[in-house]
Amino acid sequence: NAGVTQTPKFRVLKTGQSMTLLCAQDMNHEYMYWYRQDPGMGLRLIHYSVGEGTTAKGEVPDGYNVSRLKKQNFLLGLESAAPSQTSVYFCASSSGTSGSTDTQYFGPGTRLTVL
Amino acid sequence: AQSVTQPDIHITVSEGASLELRCNYSYGATPYLFWYVQSPGQGLQLLLKYFSGDTLVQGIKGFEAEFKRSQSSFNLRKPSVHWSDAAEYFCAVAPGDYKLSFGAGTTVTVRA
Numbered sequence: 001n002a003g004v005t006q007t008p009k010f011r012v013l014k015t016g017q018s019m020t021l022l023c024a025q026d027m028n029h030e031y032m033y034w035y036r037q038d039p040g041m042g043l044r045l046i047h048y049s050v051g052e053g054t055t056a057k058g059e060v061p062d063g064y065n066v067s068r069l070k071k072q073n074f075l076l077g078l079e080s081a082a083p084s085q086t087s088v089y090f091c092a093s094s095s096g097t098s099g100s101t102d103t104q105y106f107g108p109g110t111r112l113t114v115l
Numbered sequence: 116a117q118s119v120t121q122p123d124i125h126i127t128v129s130e131g132a133s134l135e136l137r138c139n140y141s142y143g144a145t146p147y148l149f150w151y152v153q154s155p156g157q158g159l160q161l162l163l164k165y166f167s168g169d170t171l172v173q174g175i176k177g178f179e180a181e182f183k184r185s186q187s188s189f190n191l192r193k194p195s196v197h198w199s200d201a202a203e204y205f206c207a208v209a210p211g212d213y214k215l216s217f218g219a220g221t222t223v224t225v226r227a
């Protein structure tokens with residue numbers, strides 16, 4: 001039982017390049033989330049999904065797209081990377097059975113640098 | 116809009132001493148409150164959460180937190196800190212729509 005895994009762990013991009021971050025969970029959770037973590041700002045929600053085939057915008061969605069084609073996977077895409085997207089990205093999942101009291105389980109993070 | 120404030124950016128504490136981390140929230144009703152810990156290079160792990168009932172909540176690793184409605188606070192405490200408690204701690208609020216809003220975090224350094 002691996003929990004939440006993220007691929008890759010580190011990545012360096014040049015401005016304008018694209019990439020996809022993969023999040024996978026093996027807990028059969030309904031809800032999945034993408035956050036970014038920047039110094040002094042805590043974690044901010046980028047996009048989230050409440051089930052397979054559904055996605056919704058979070059607090060800071062601009063410049064990102066997501067897809068949830070399979071229940072266990074949640075992909076975060078950057079179509080044209082910008083230096084402002086340099087950050088640590090965390091994926092999380094929760095069961096969805098208890099709504100707001102659900103525990104969110106986090107992956108280890110992806111450190112992305114955009115030059 | 117709801118918000119979470121962690122007034123202390125960095126706290127240094129001696130091993131064996133007590134620790135208290137402050138968290139204040141701004142929300143119209145009683146929100147669901149969480150404390151997460153992030154060890155260096157790791158993801159976040161839930162320490163404890165509060166959503167109703169007893170206002171003193173026990174968590175993992177010997178941590179506890181007390182919800183005080185009159186002060187809009189949810190402070191985290193540990194009676195005796197271990198070197199392994201050095202980490203970043205995040206308070207978070209879920210105002211009722213299963214999305215979390217995080218504070219900026221408090222970094223704890225433990226000195227021998």
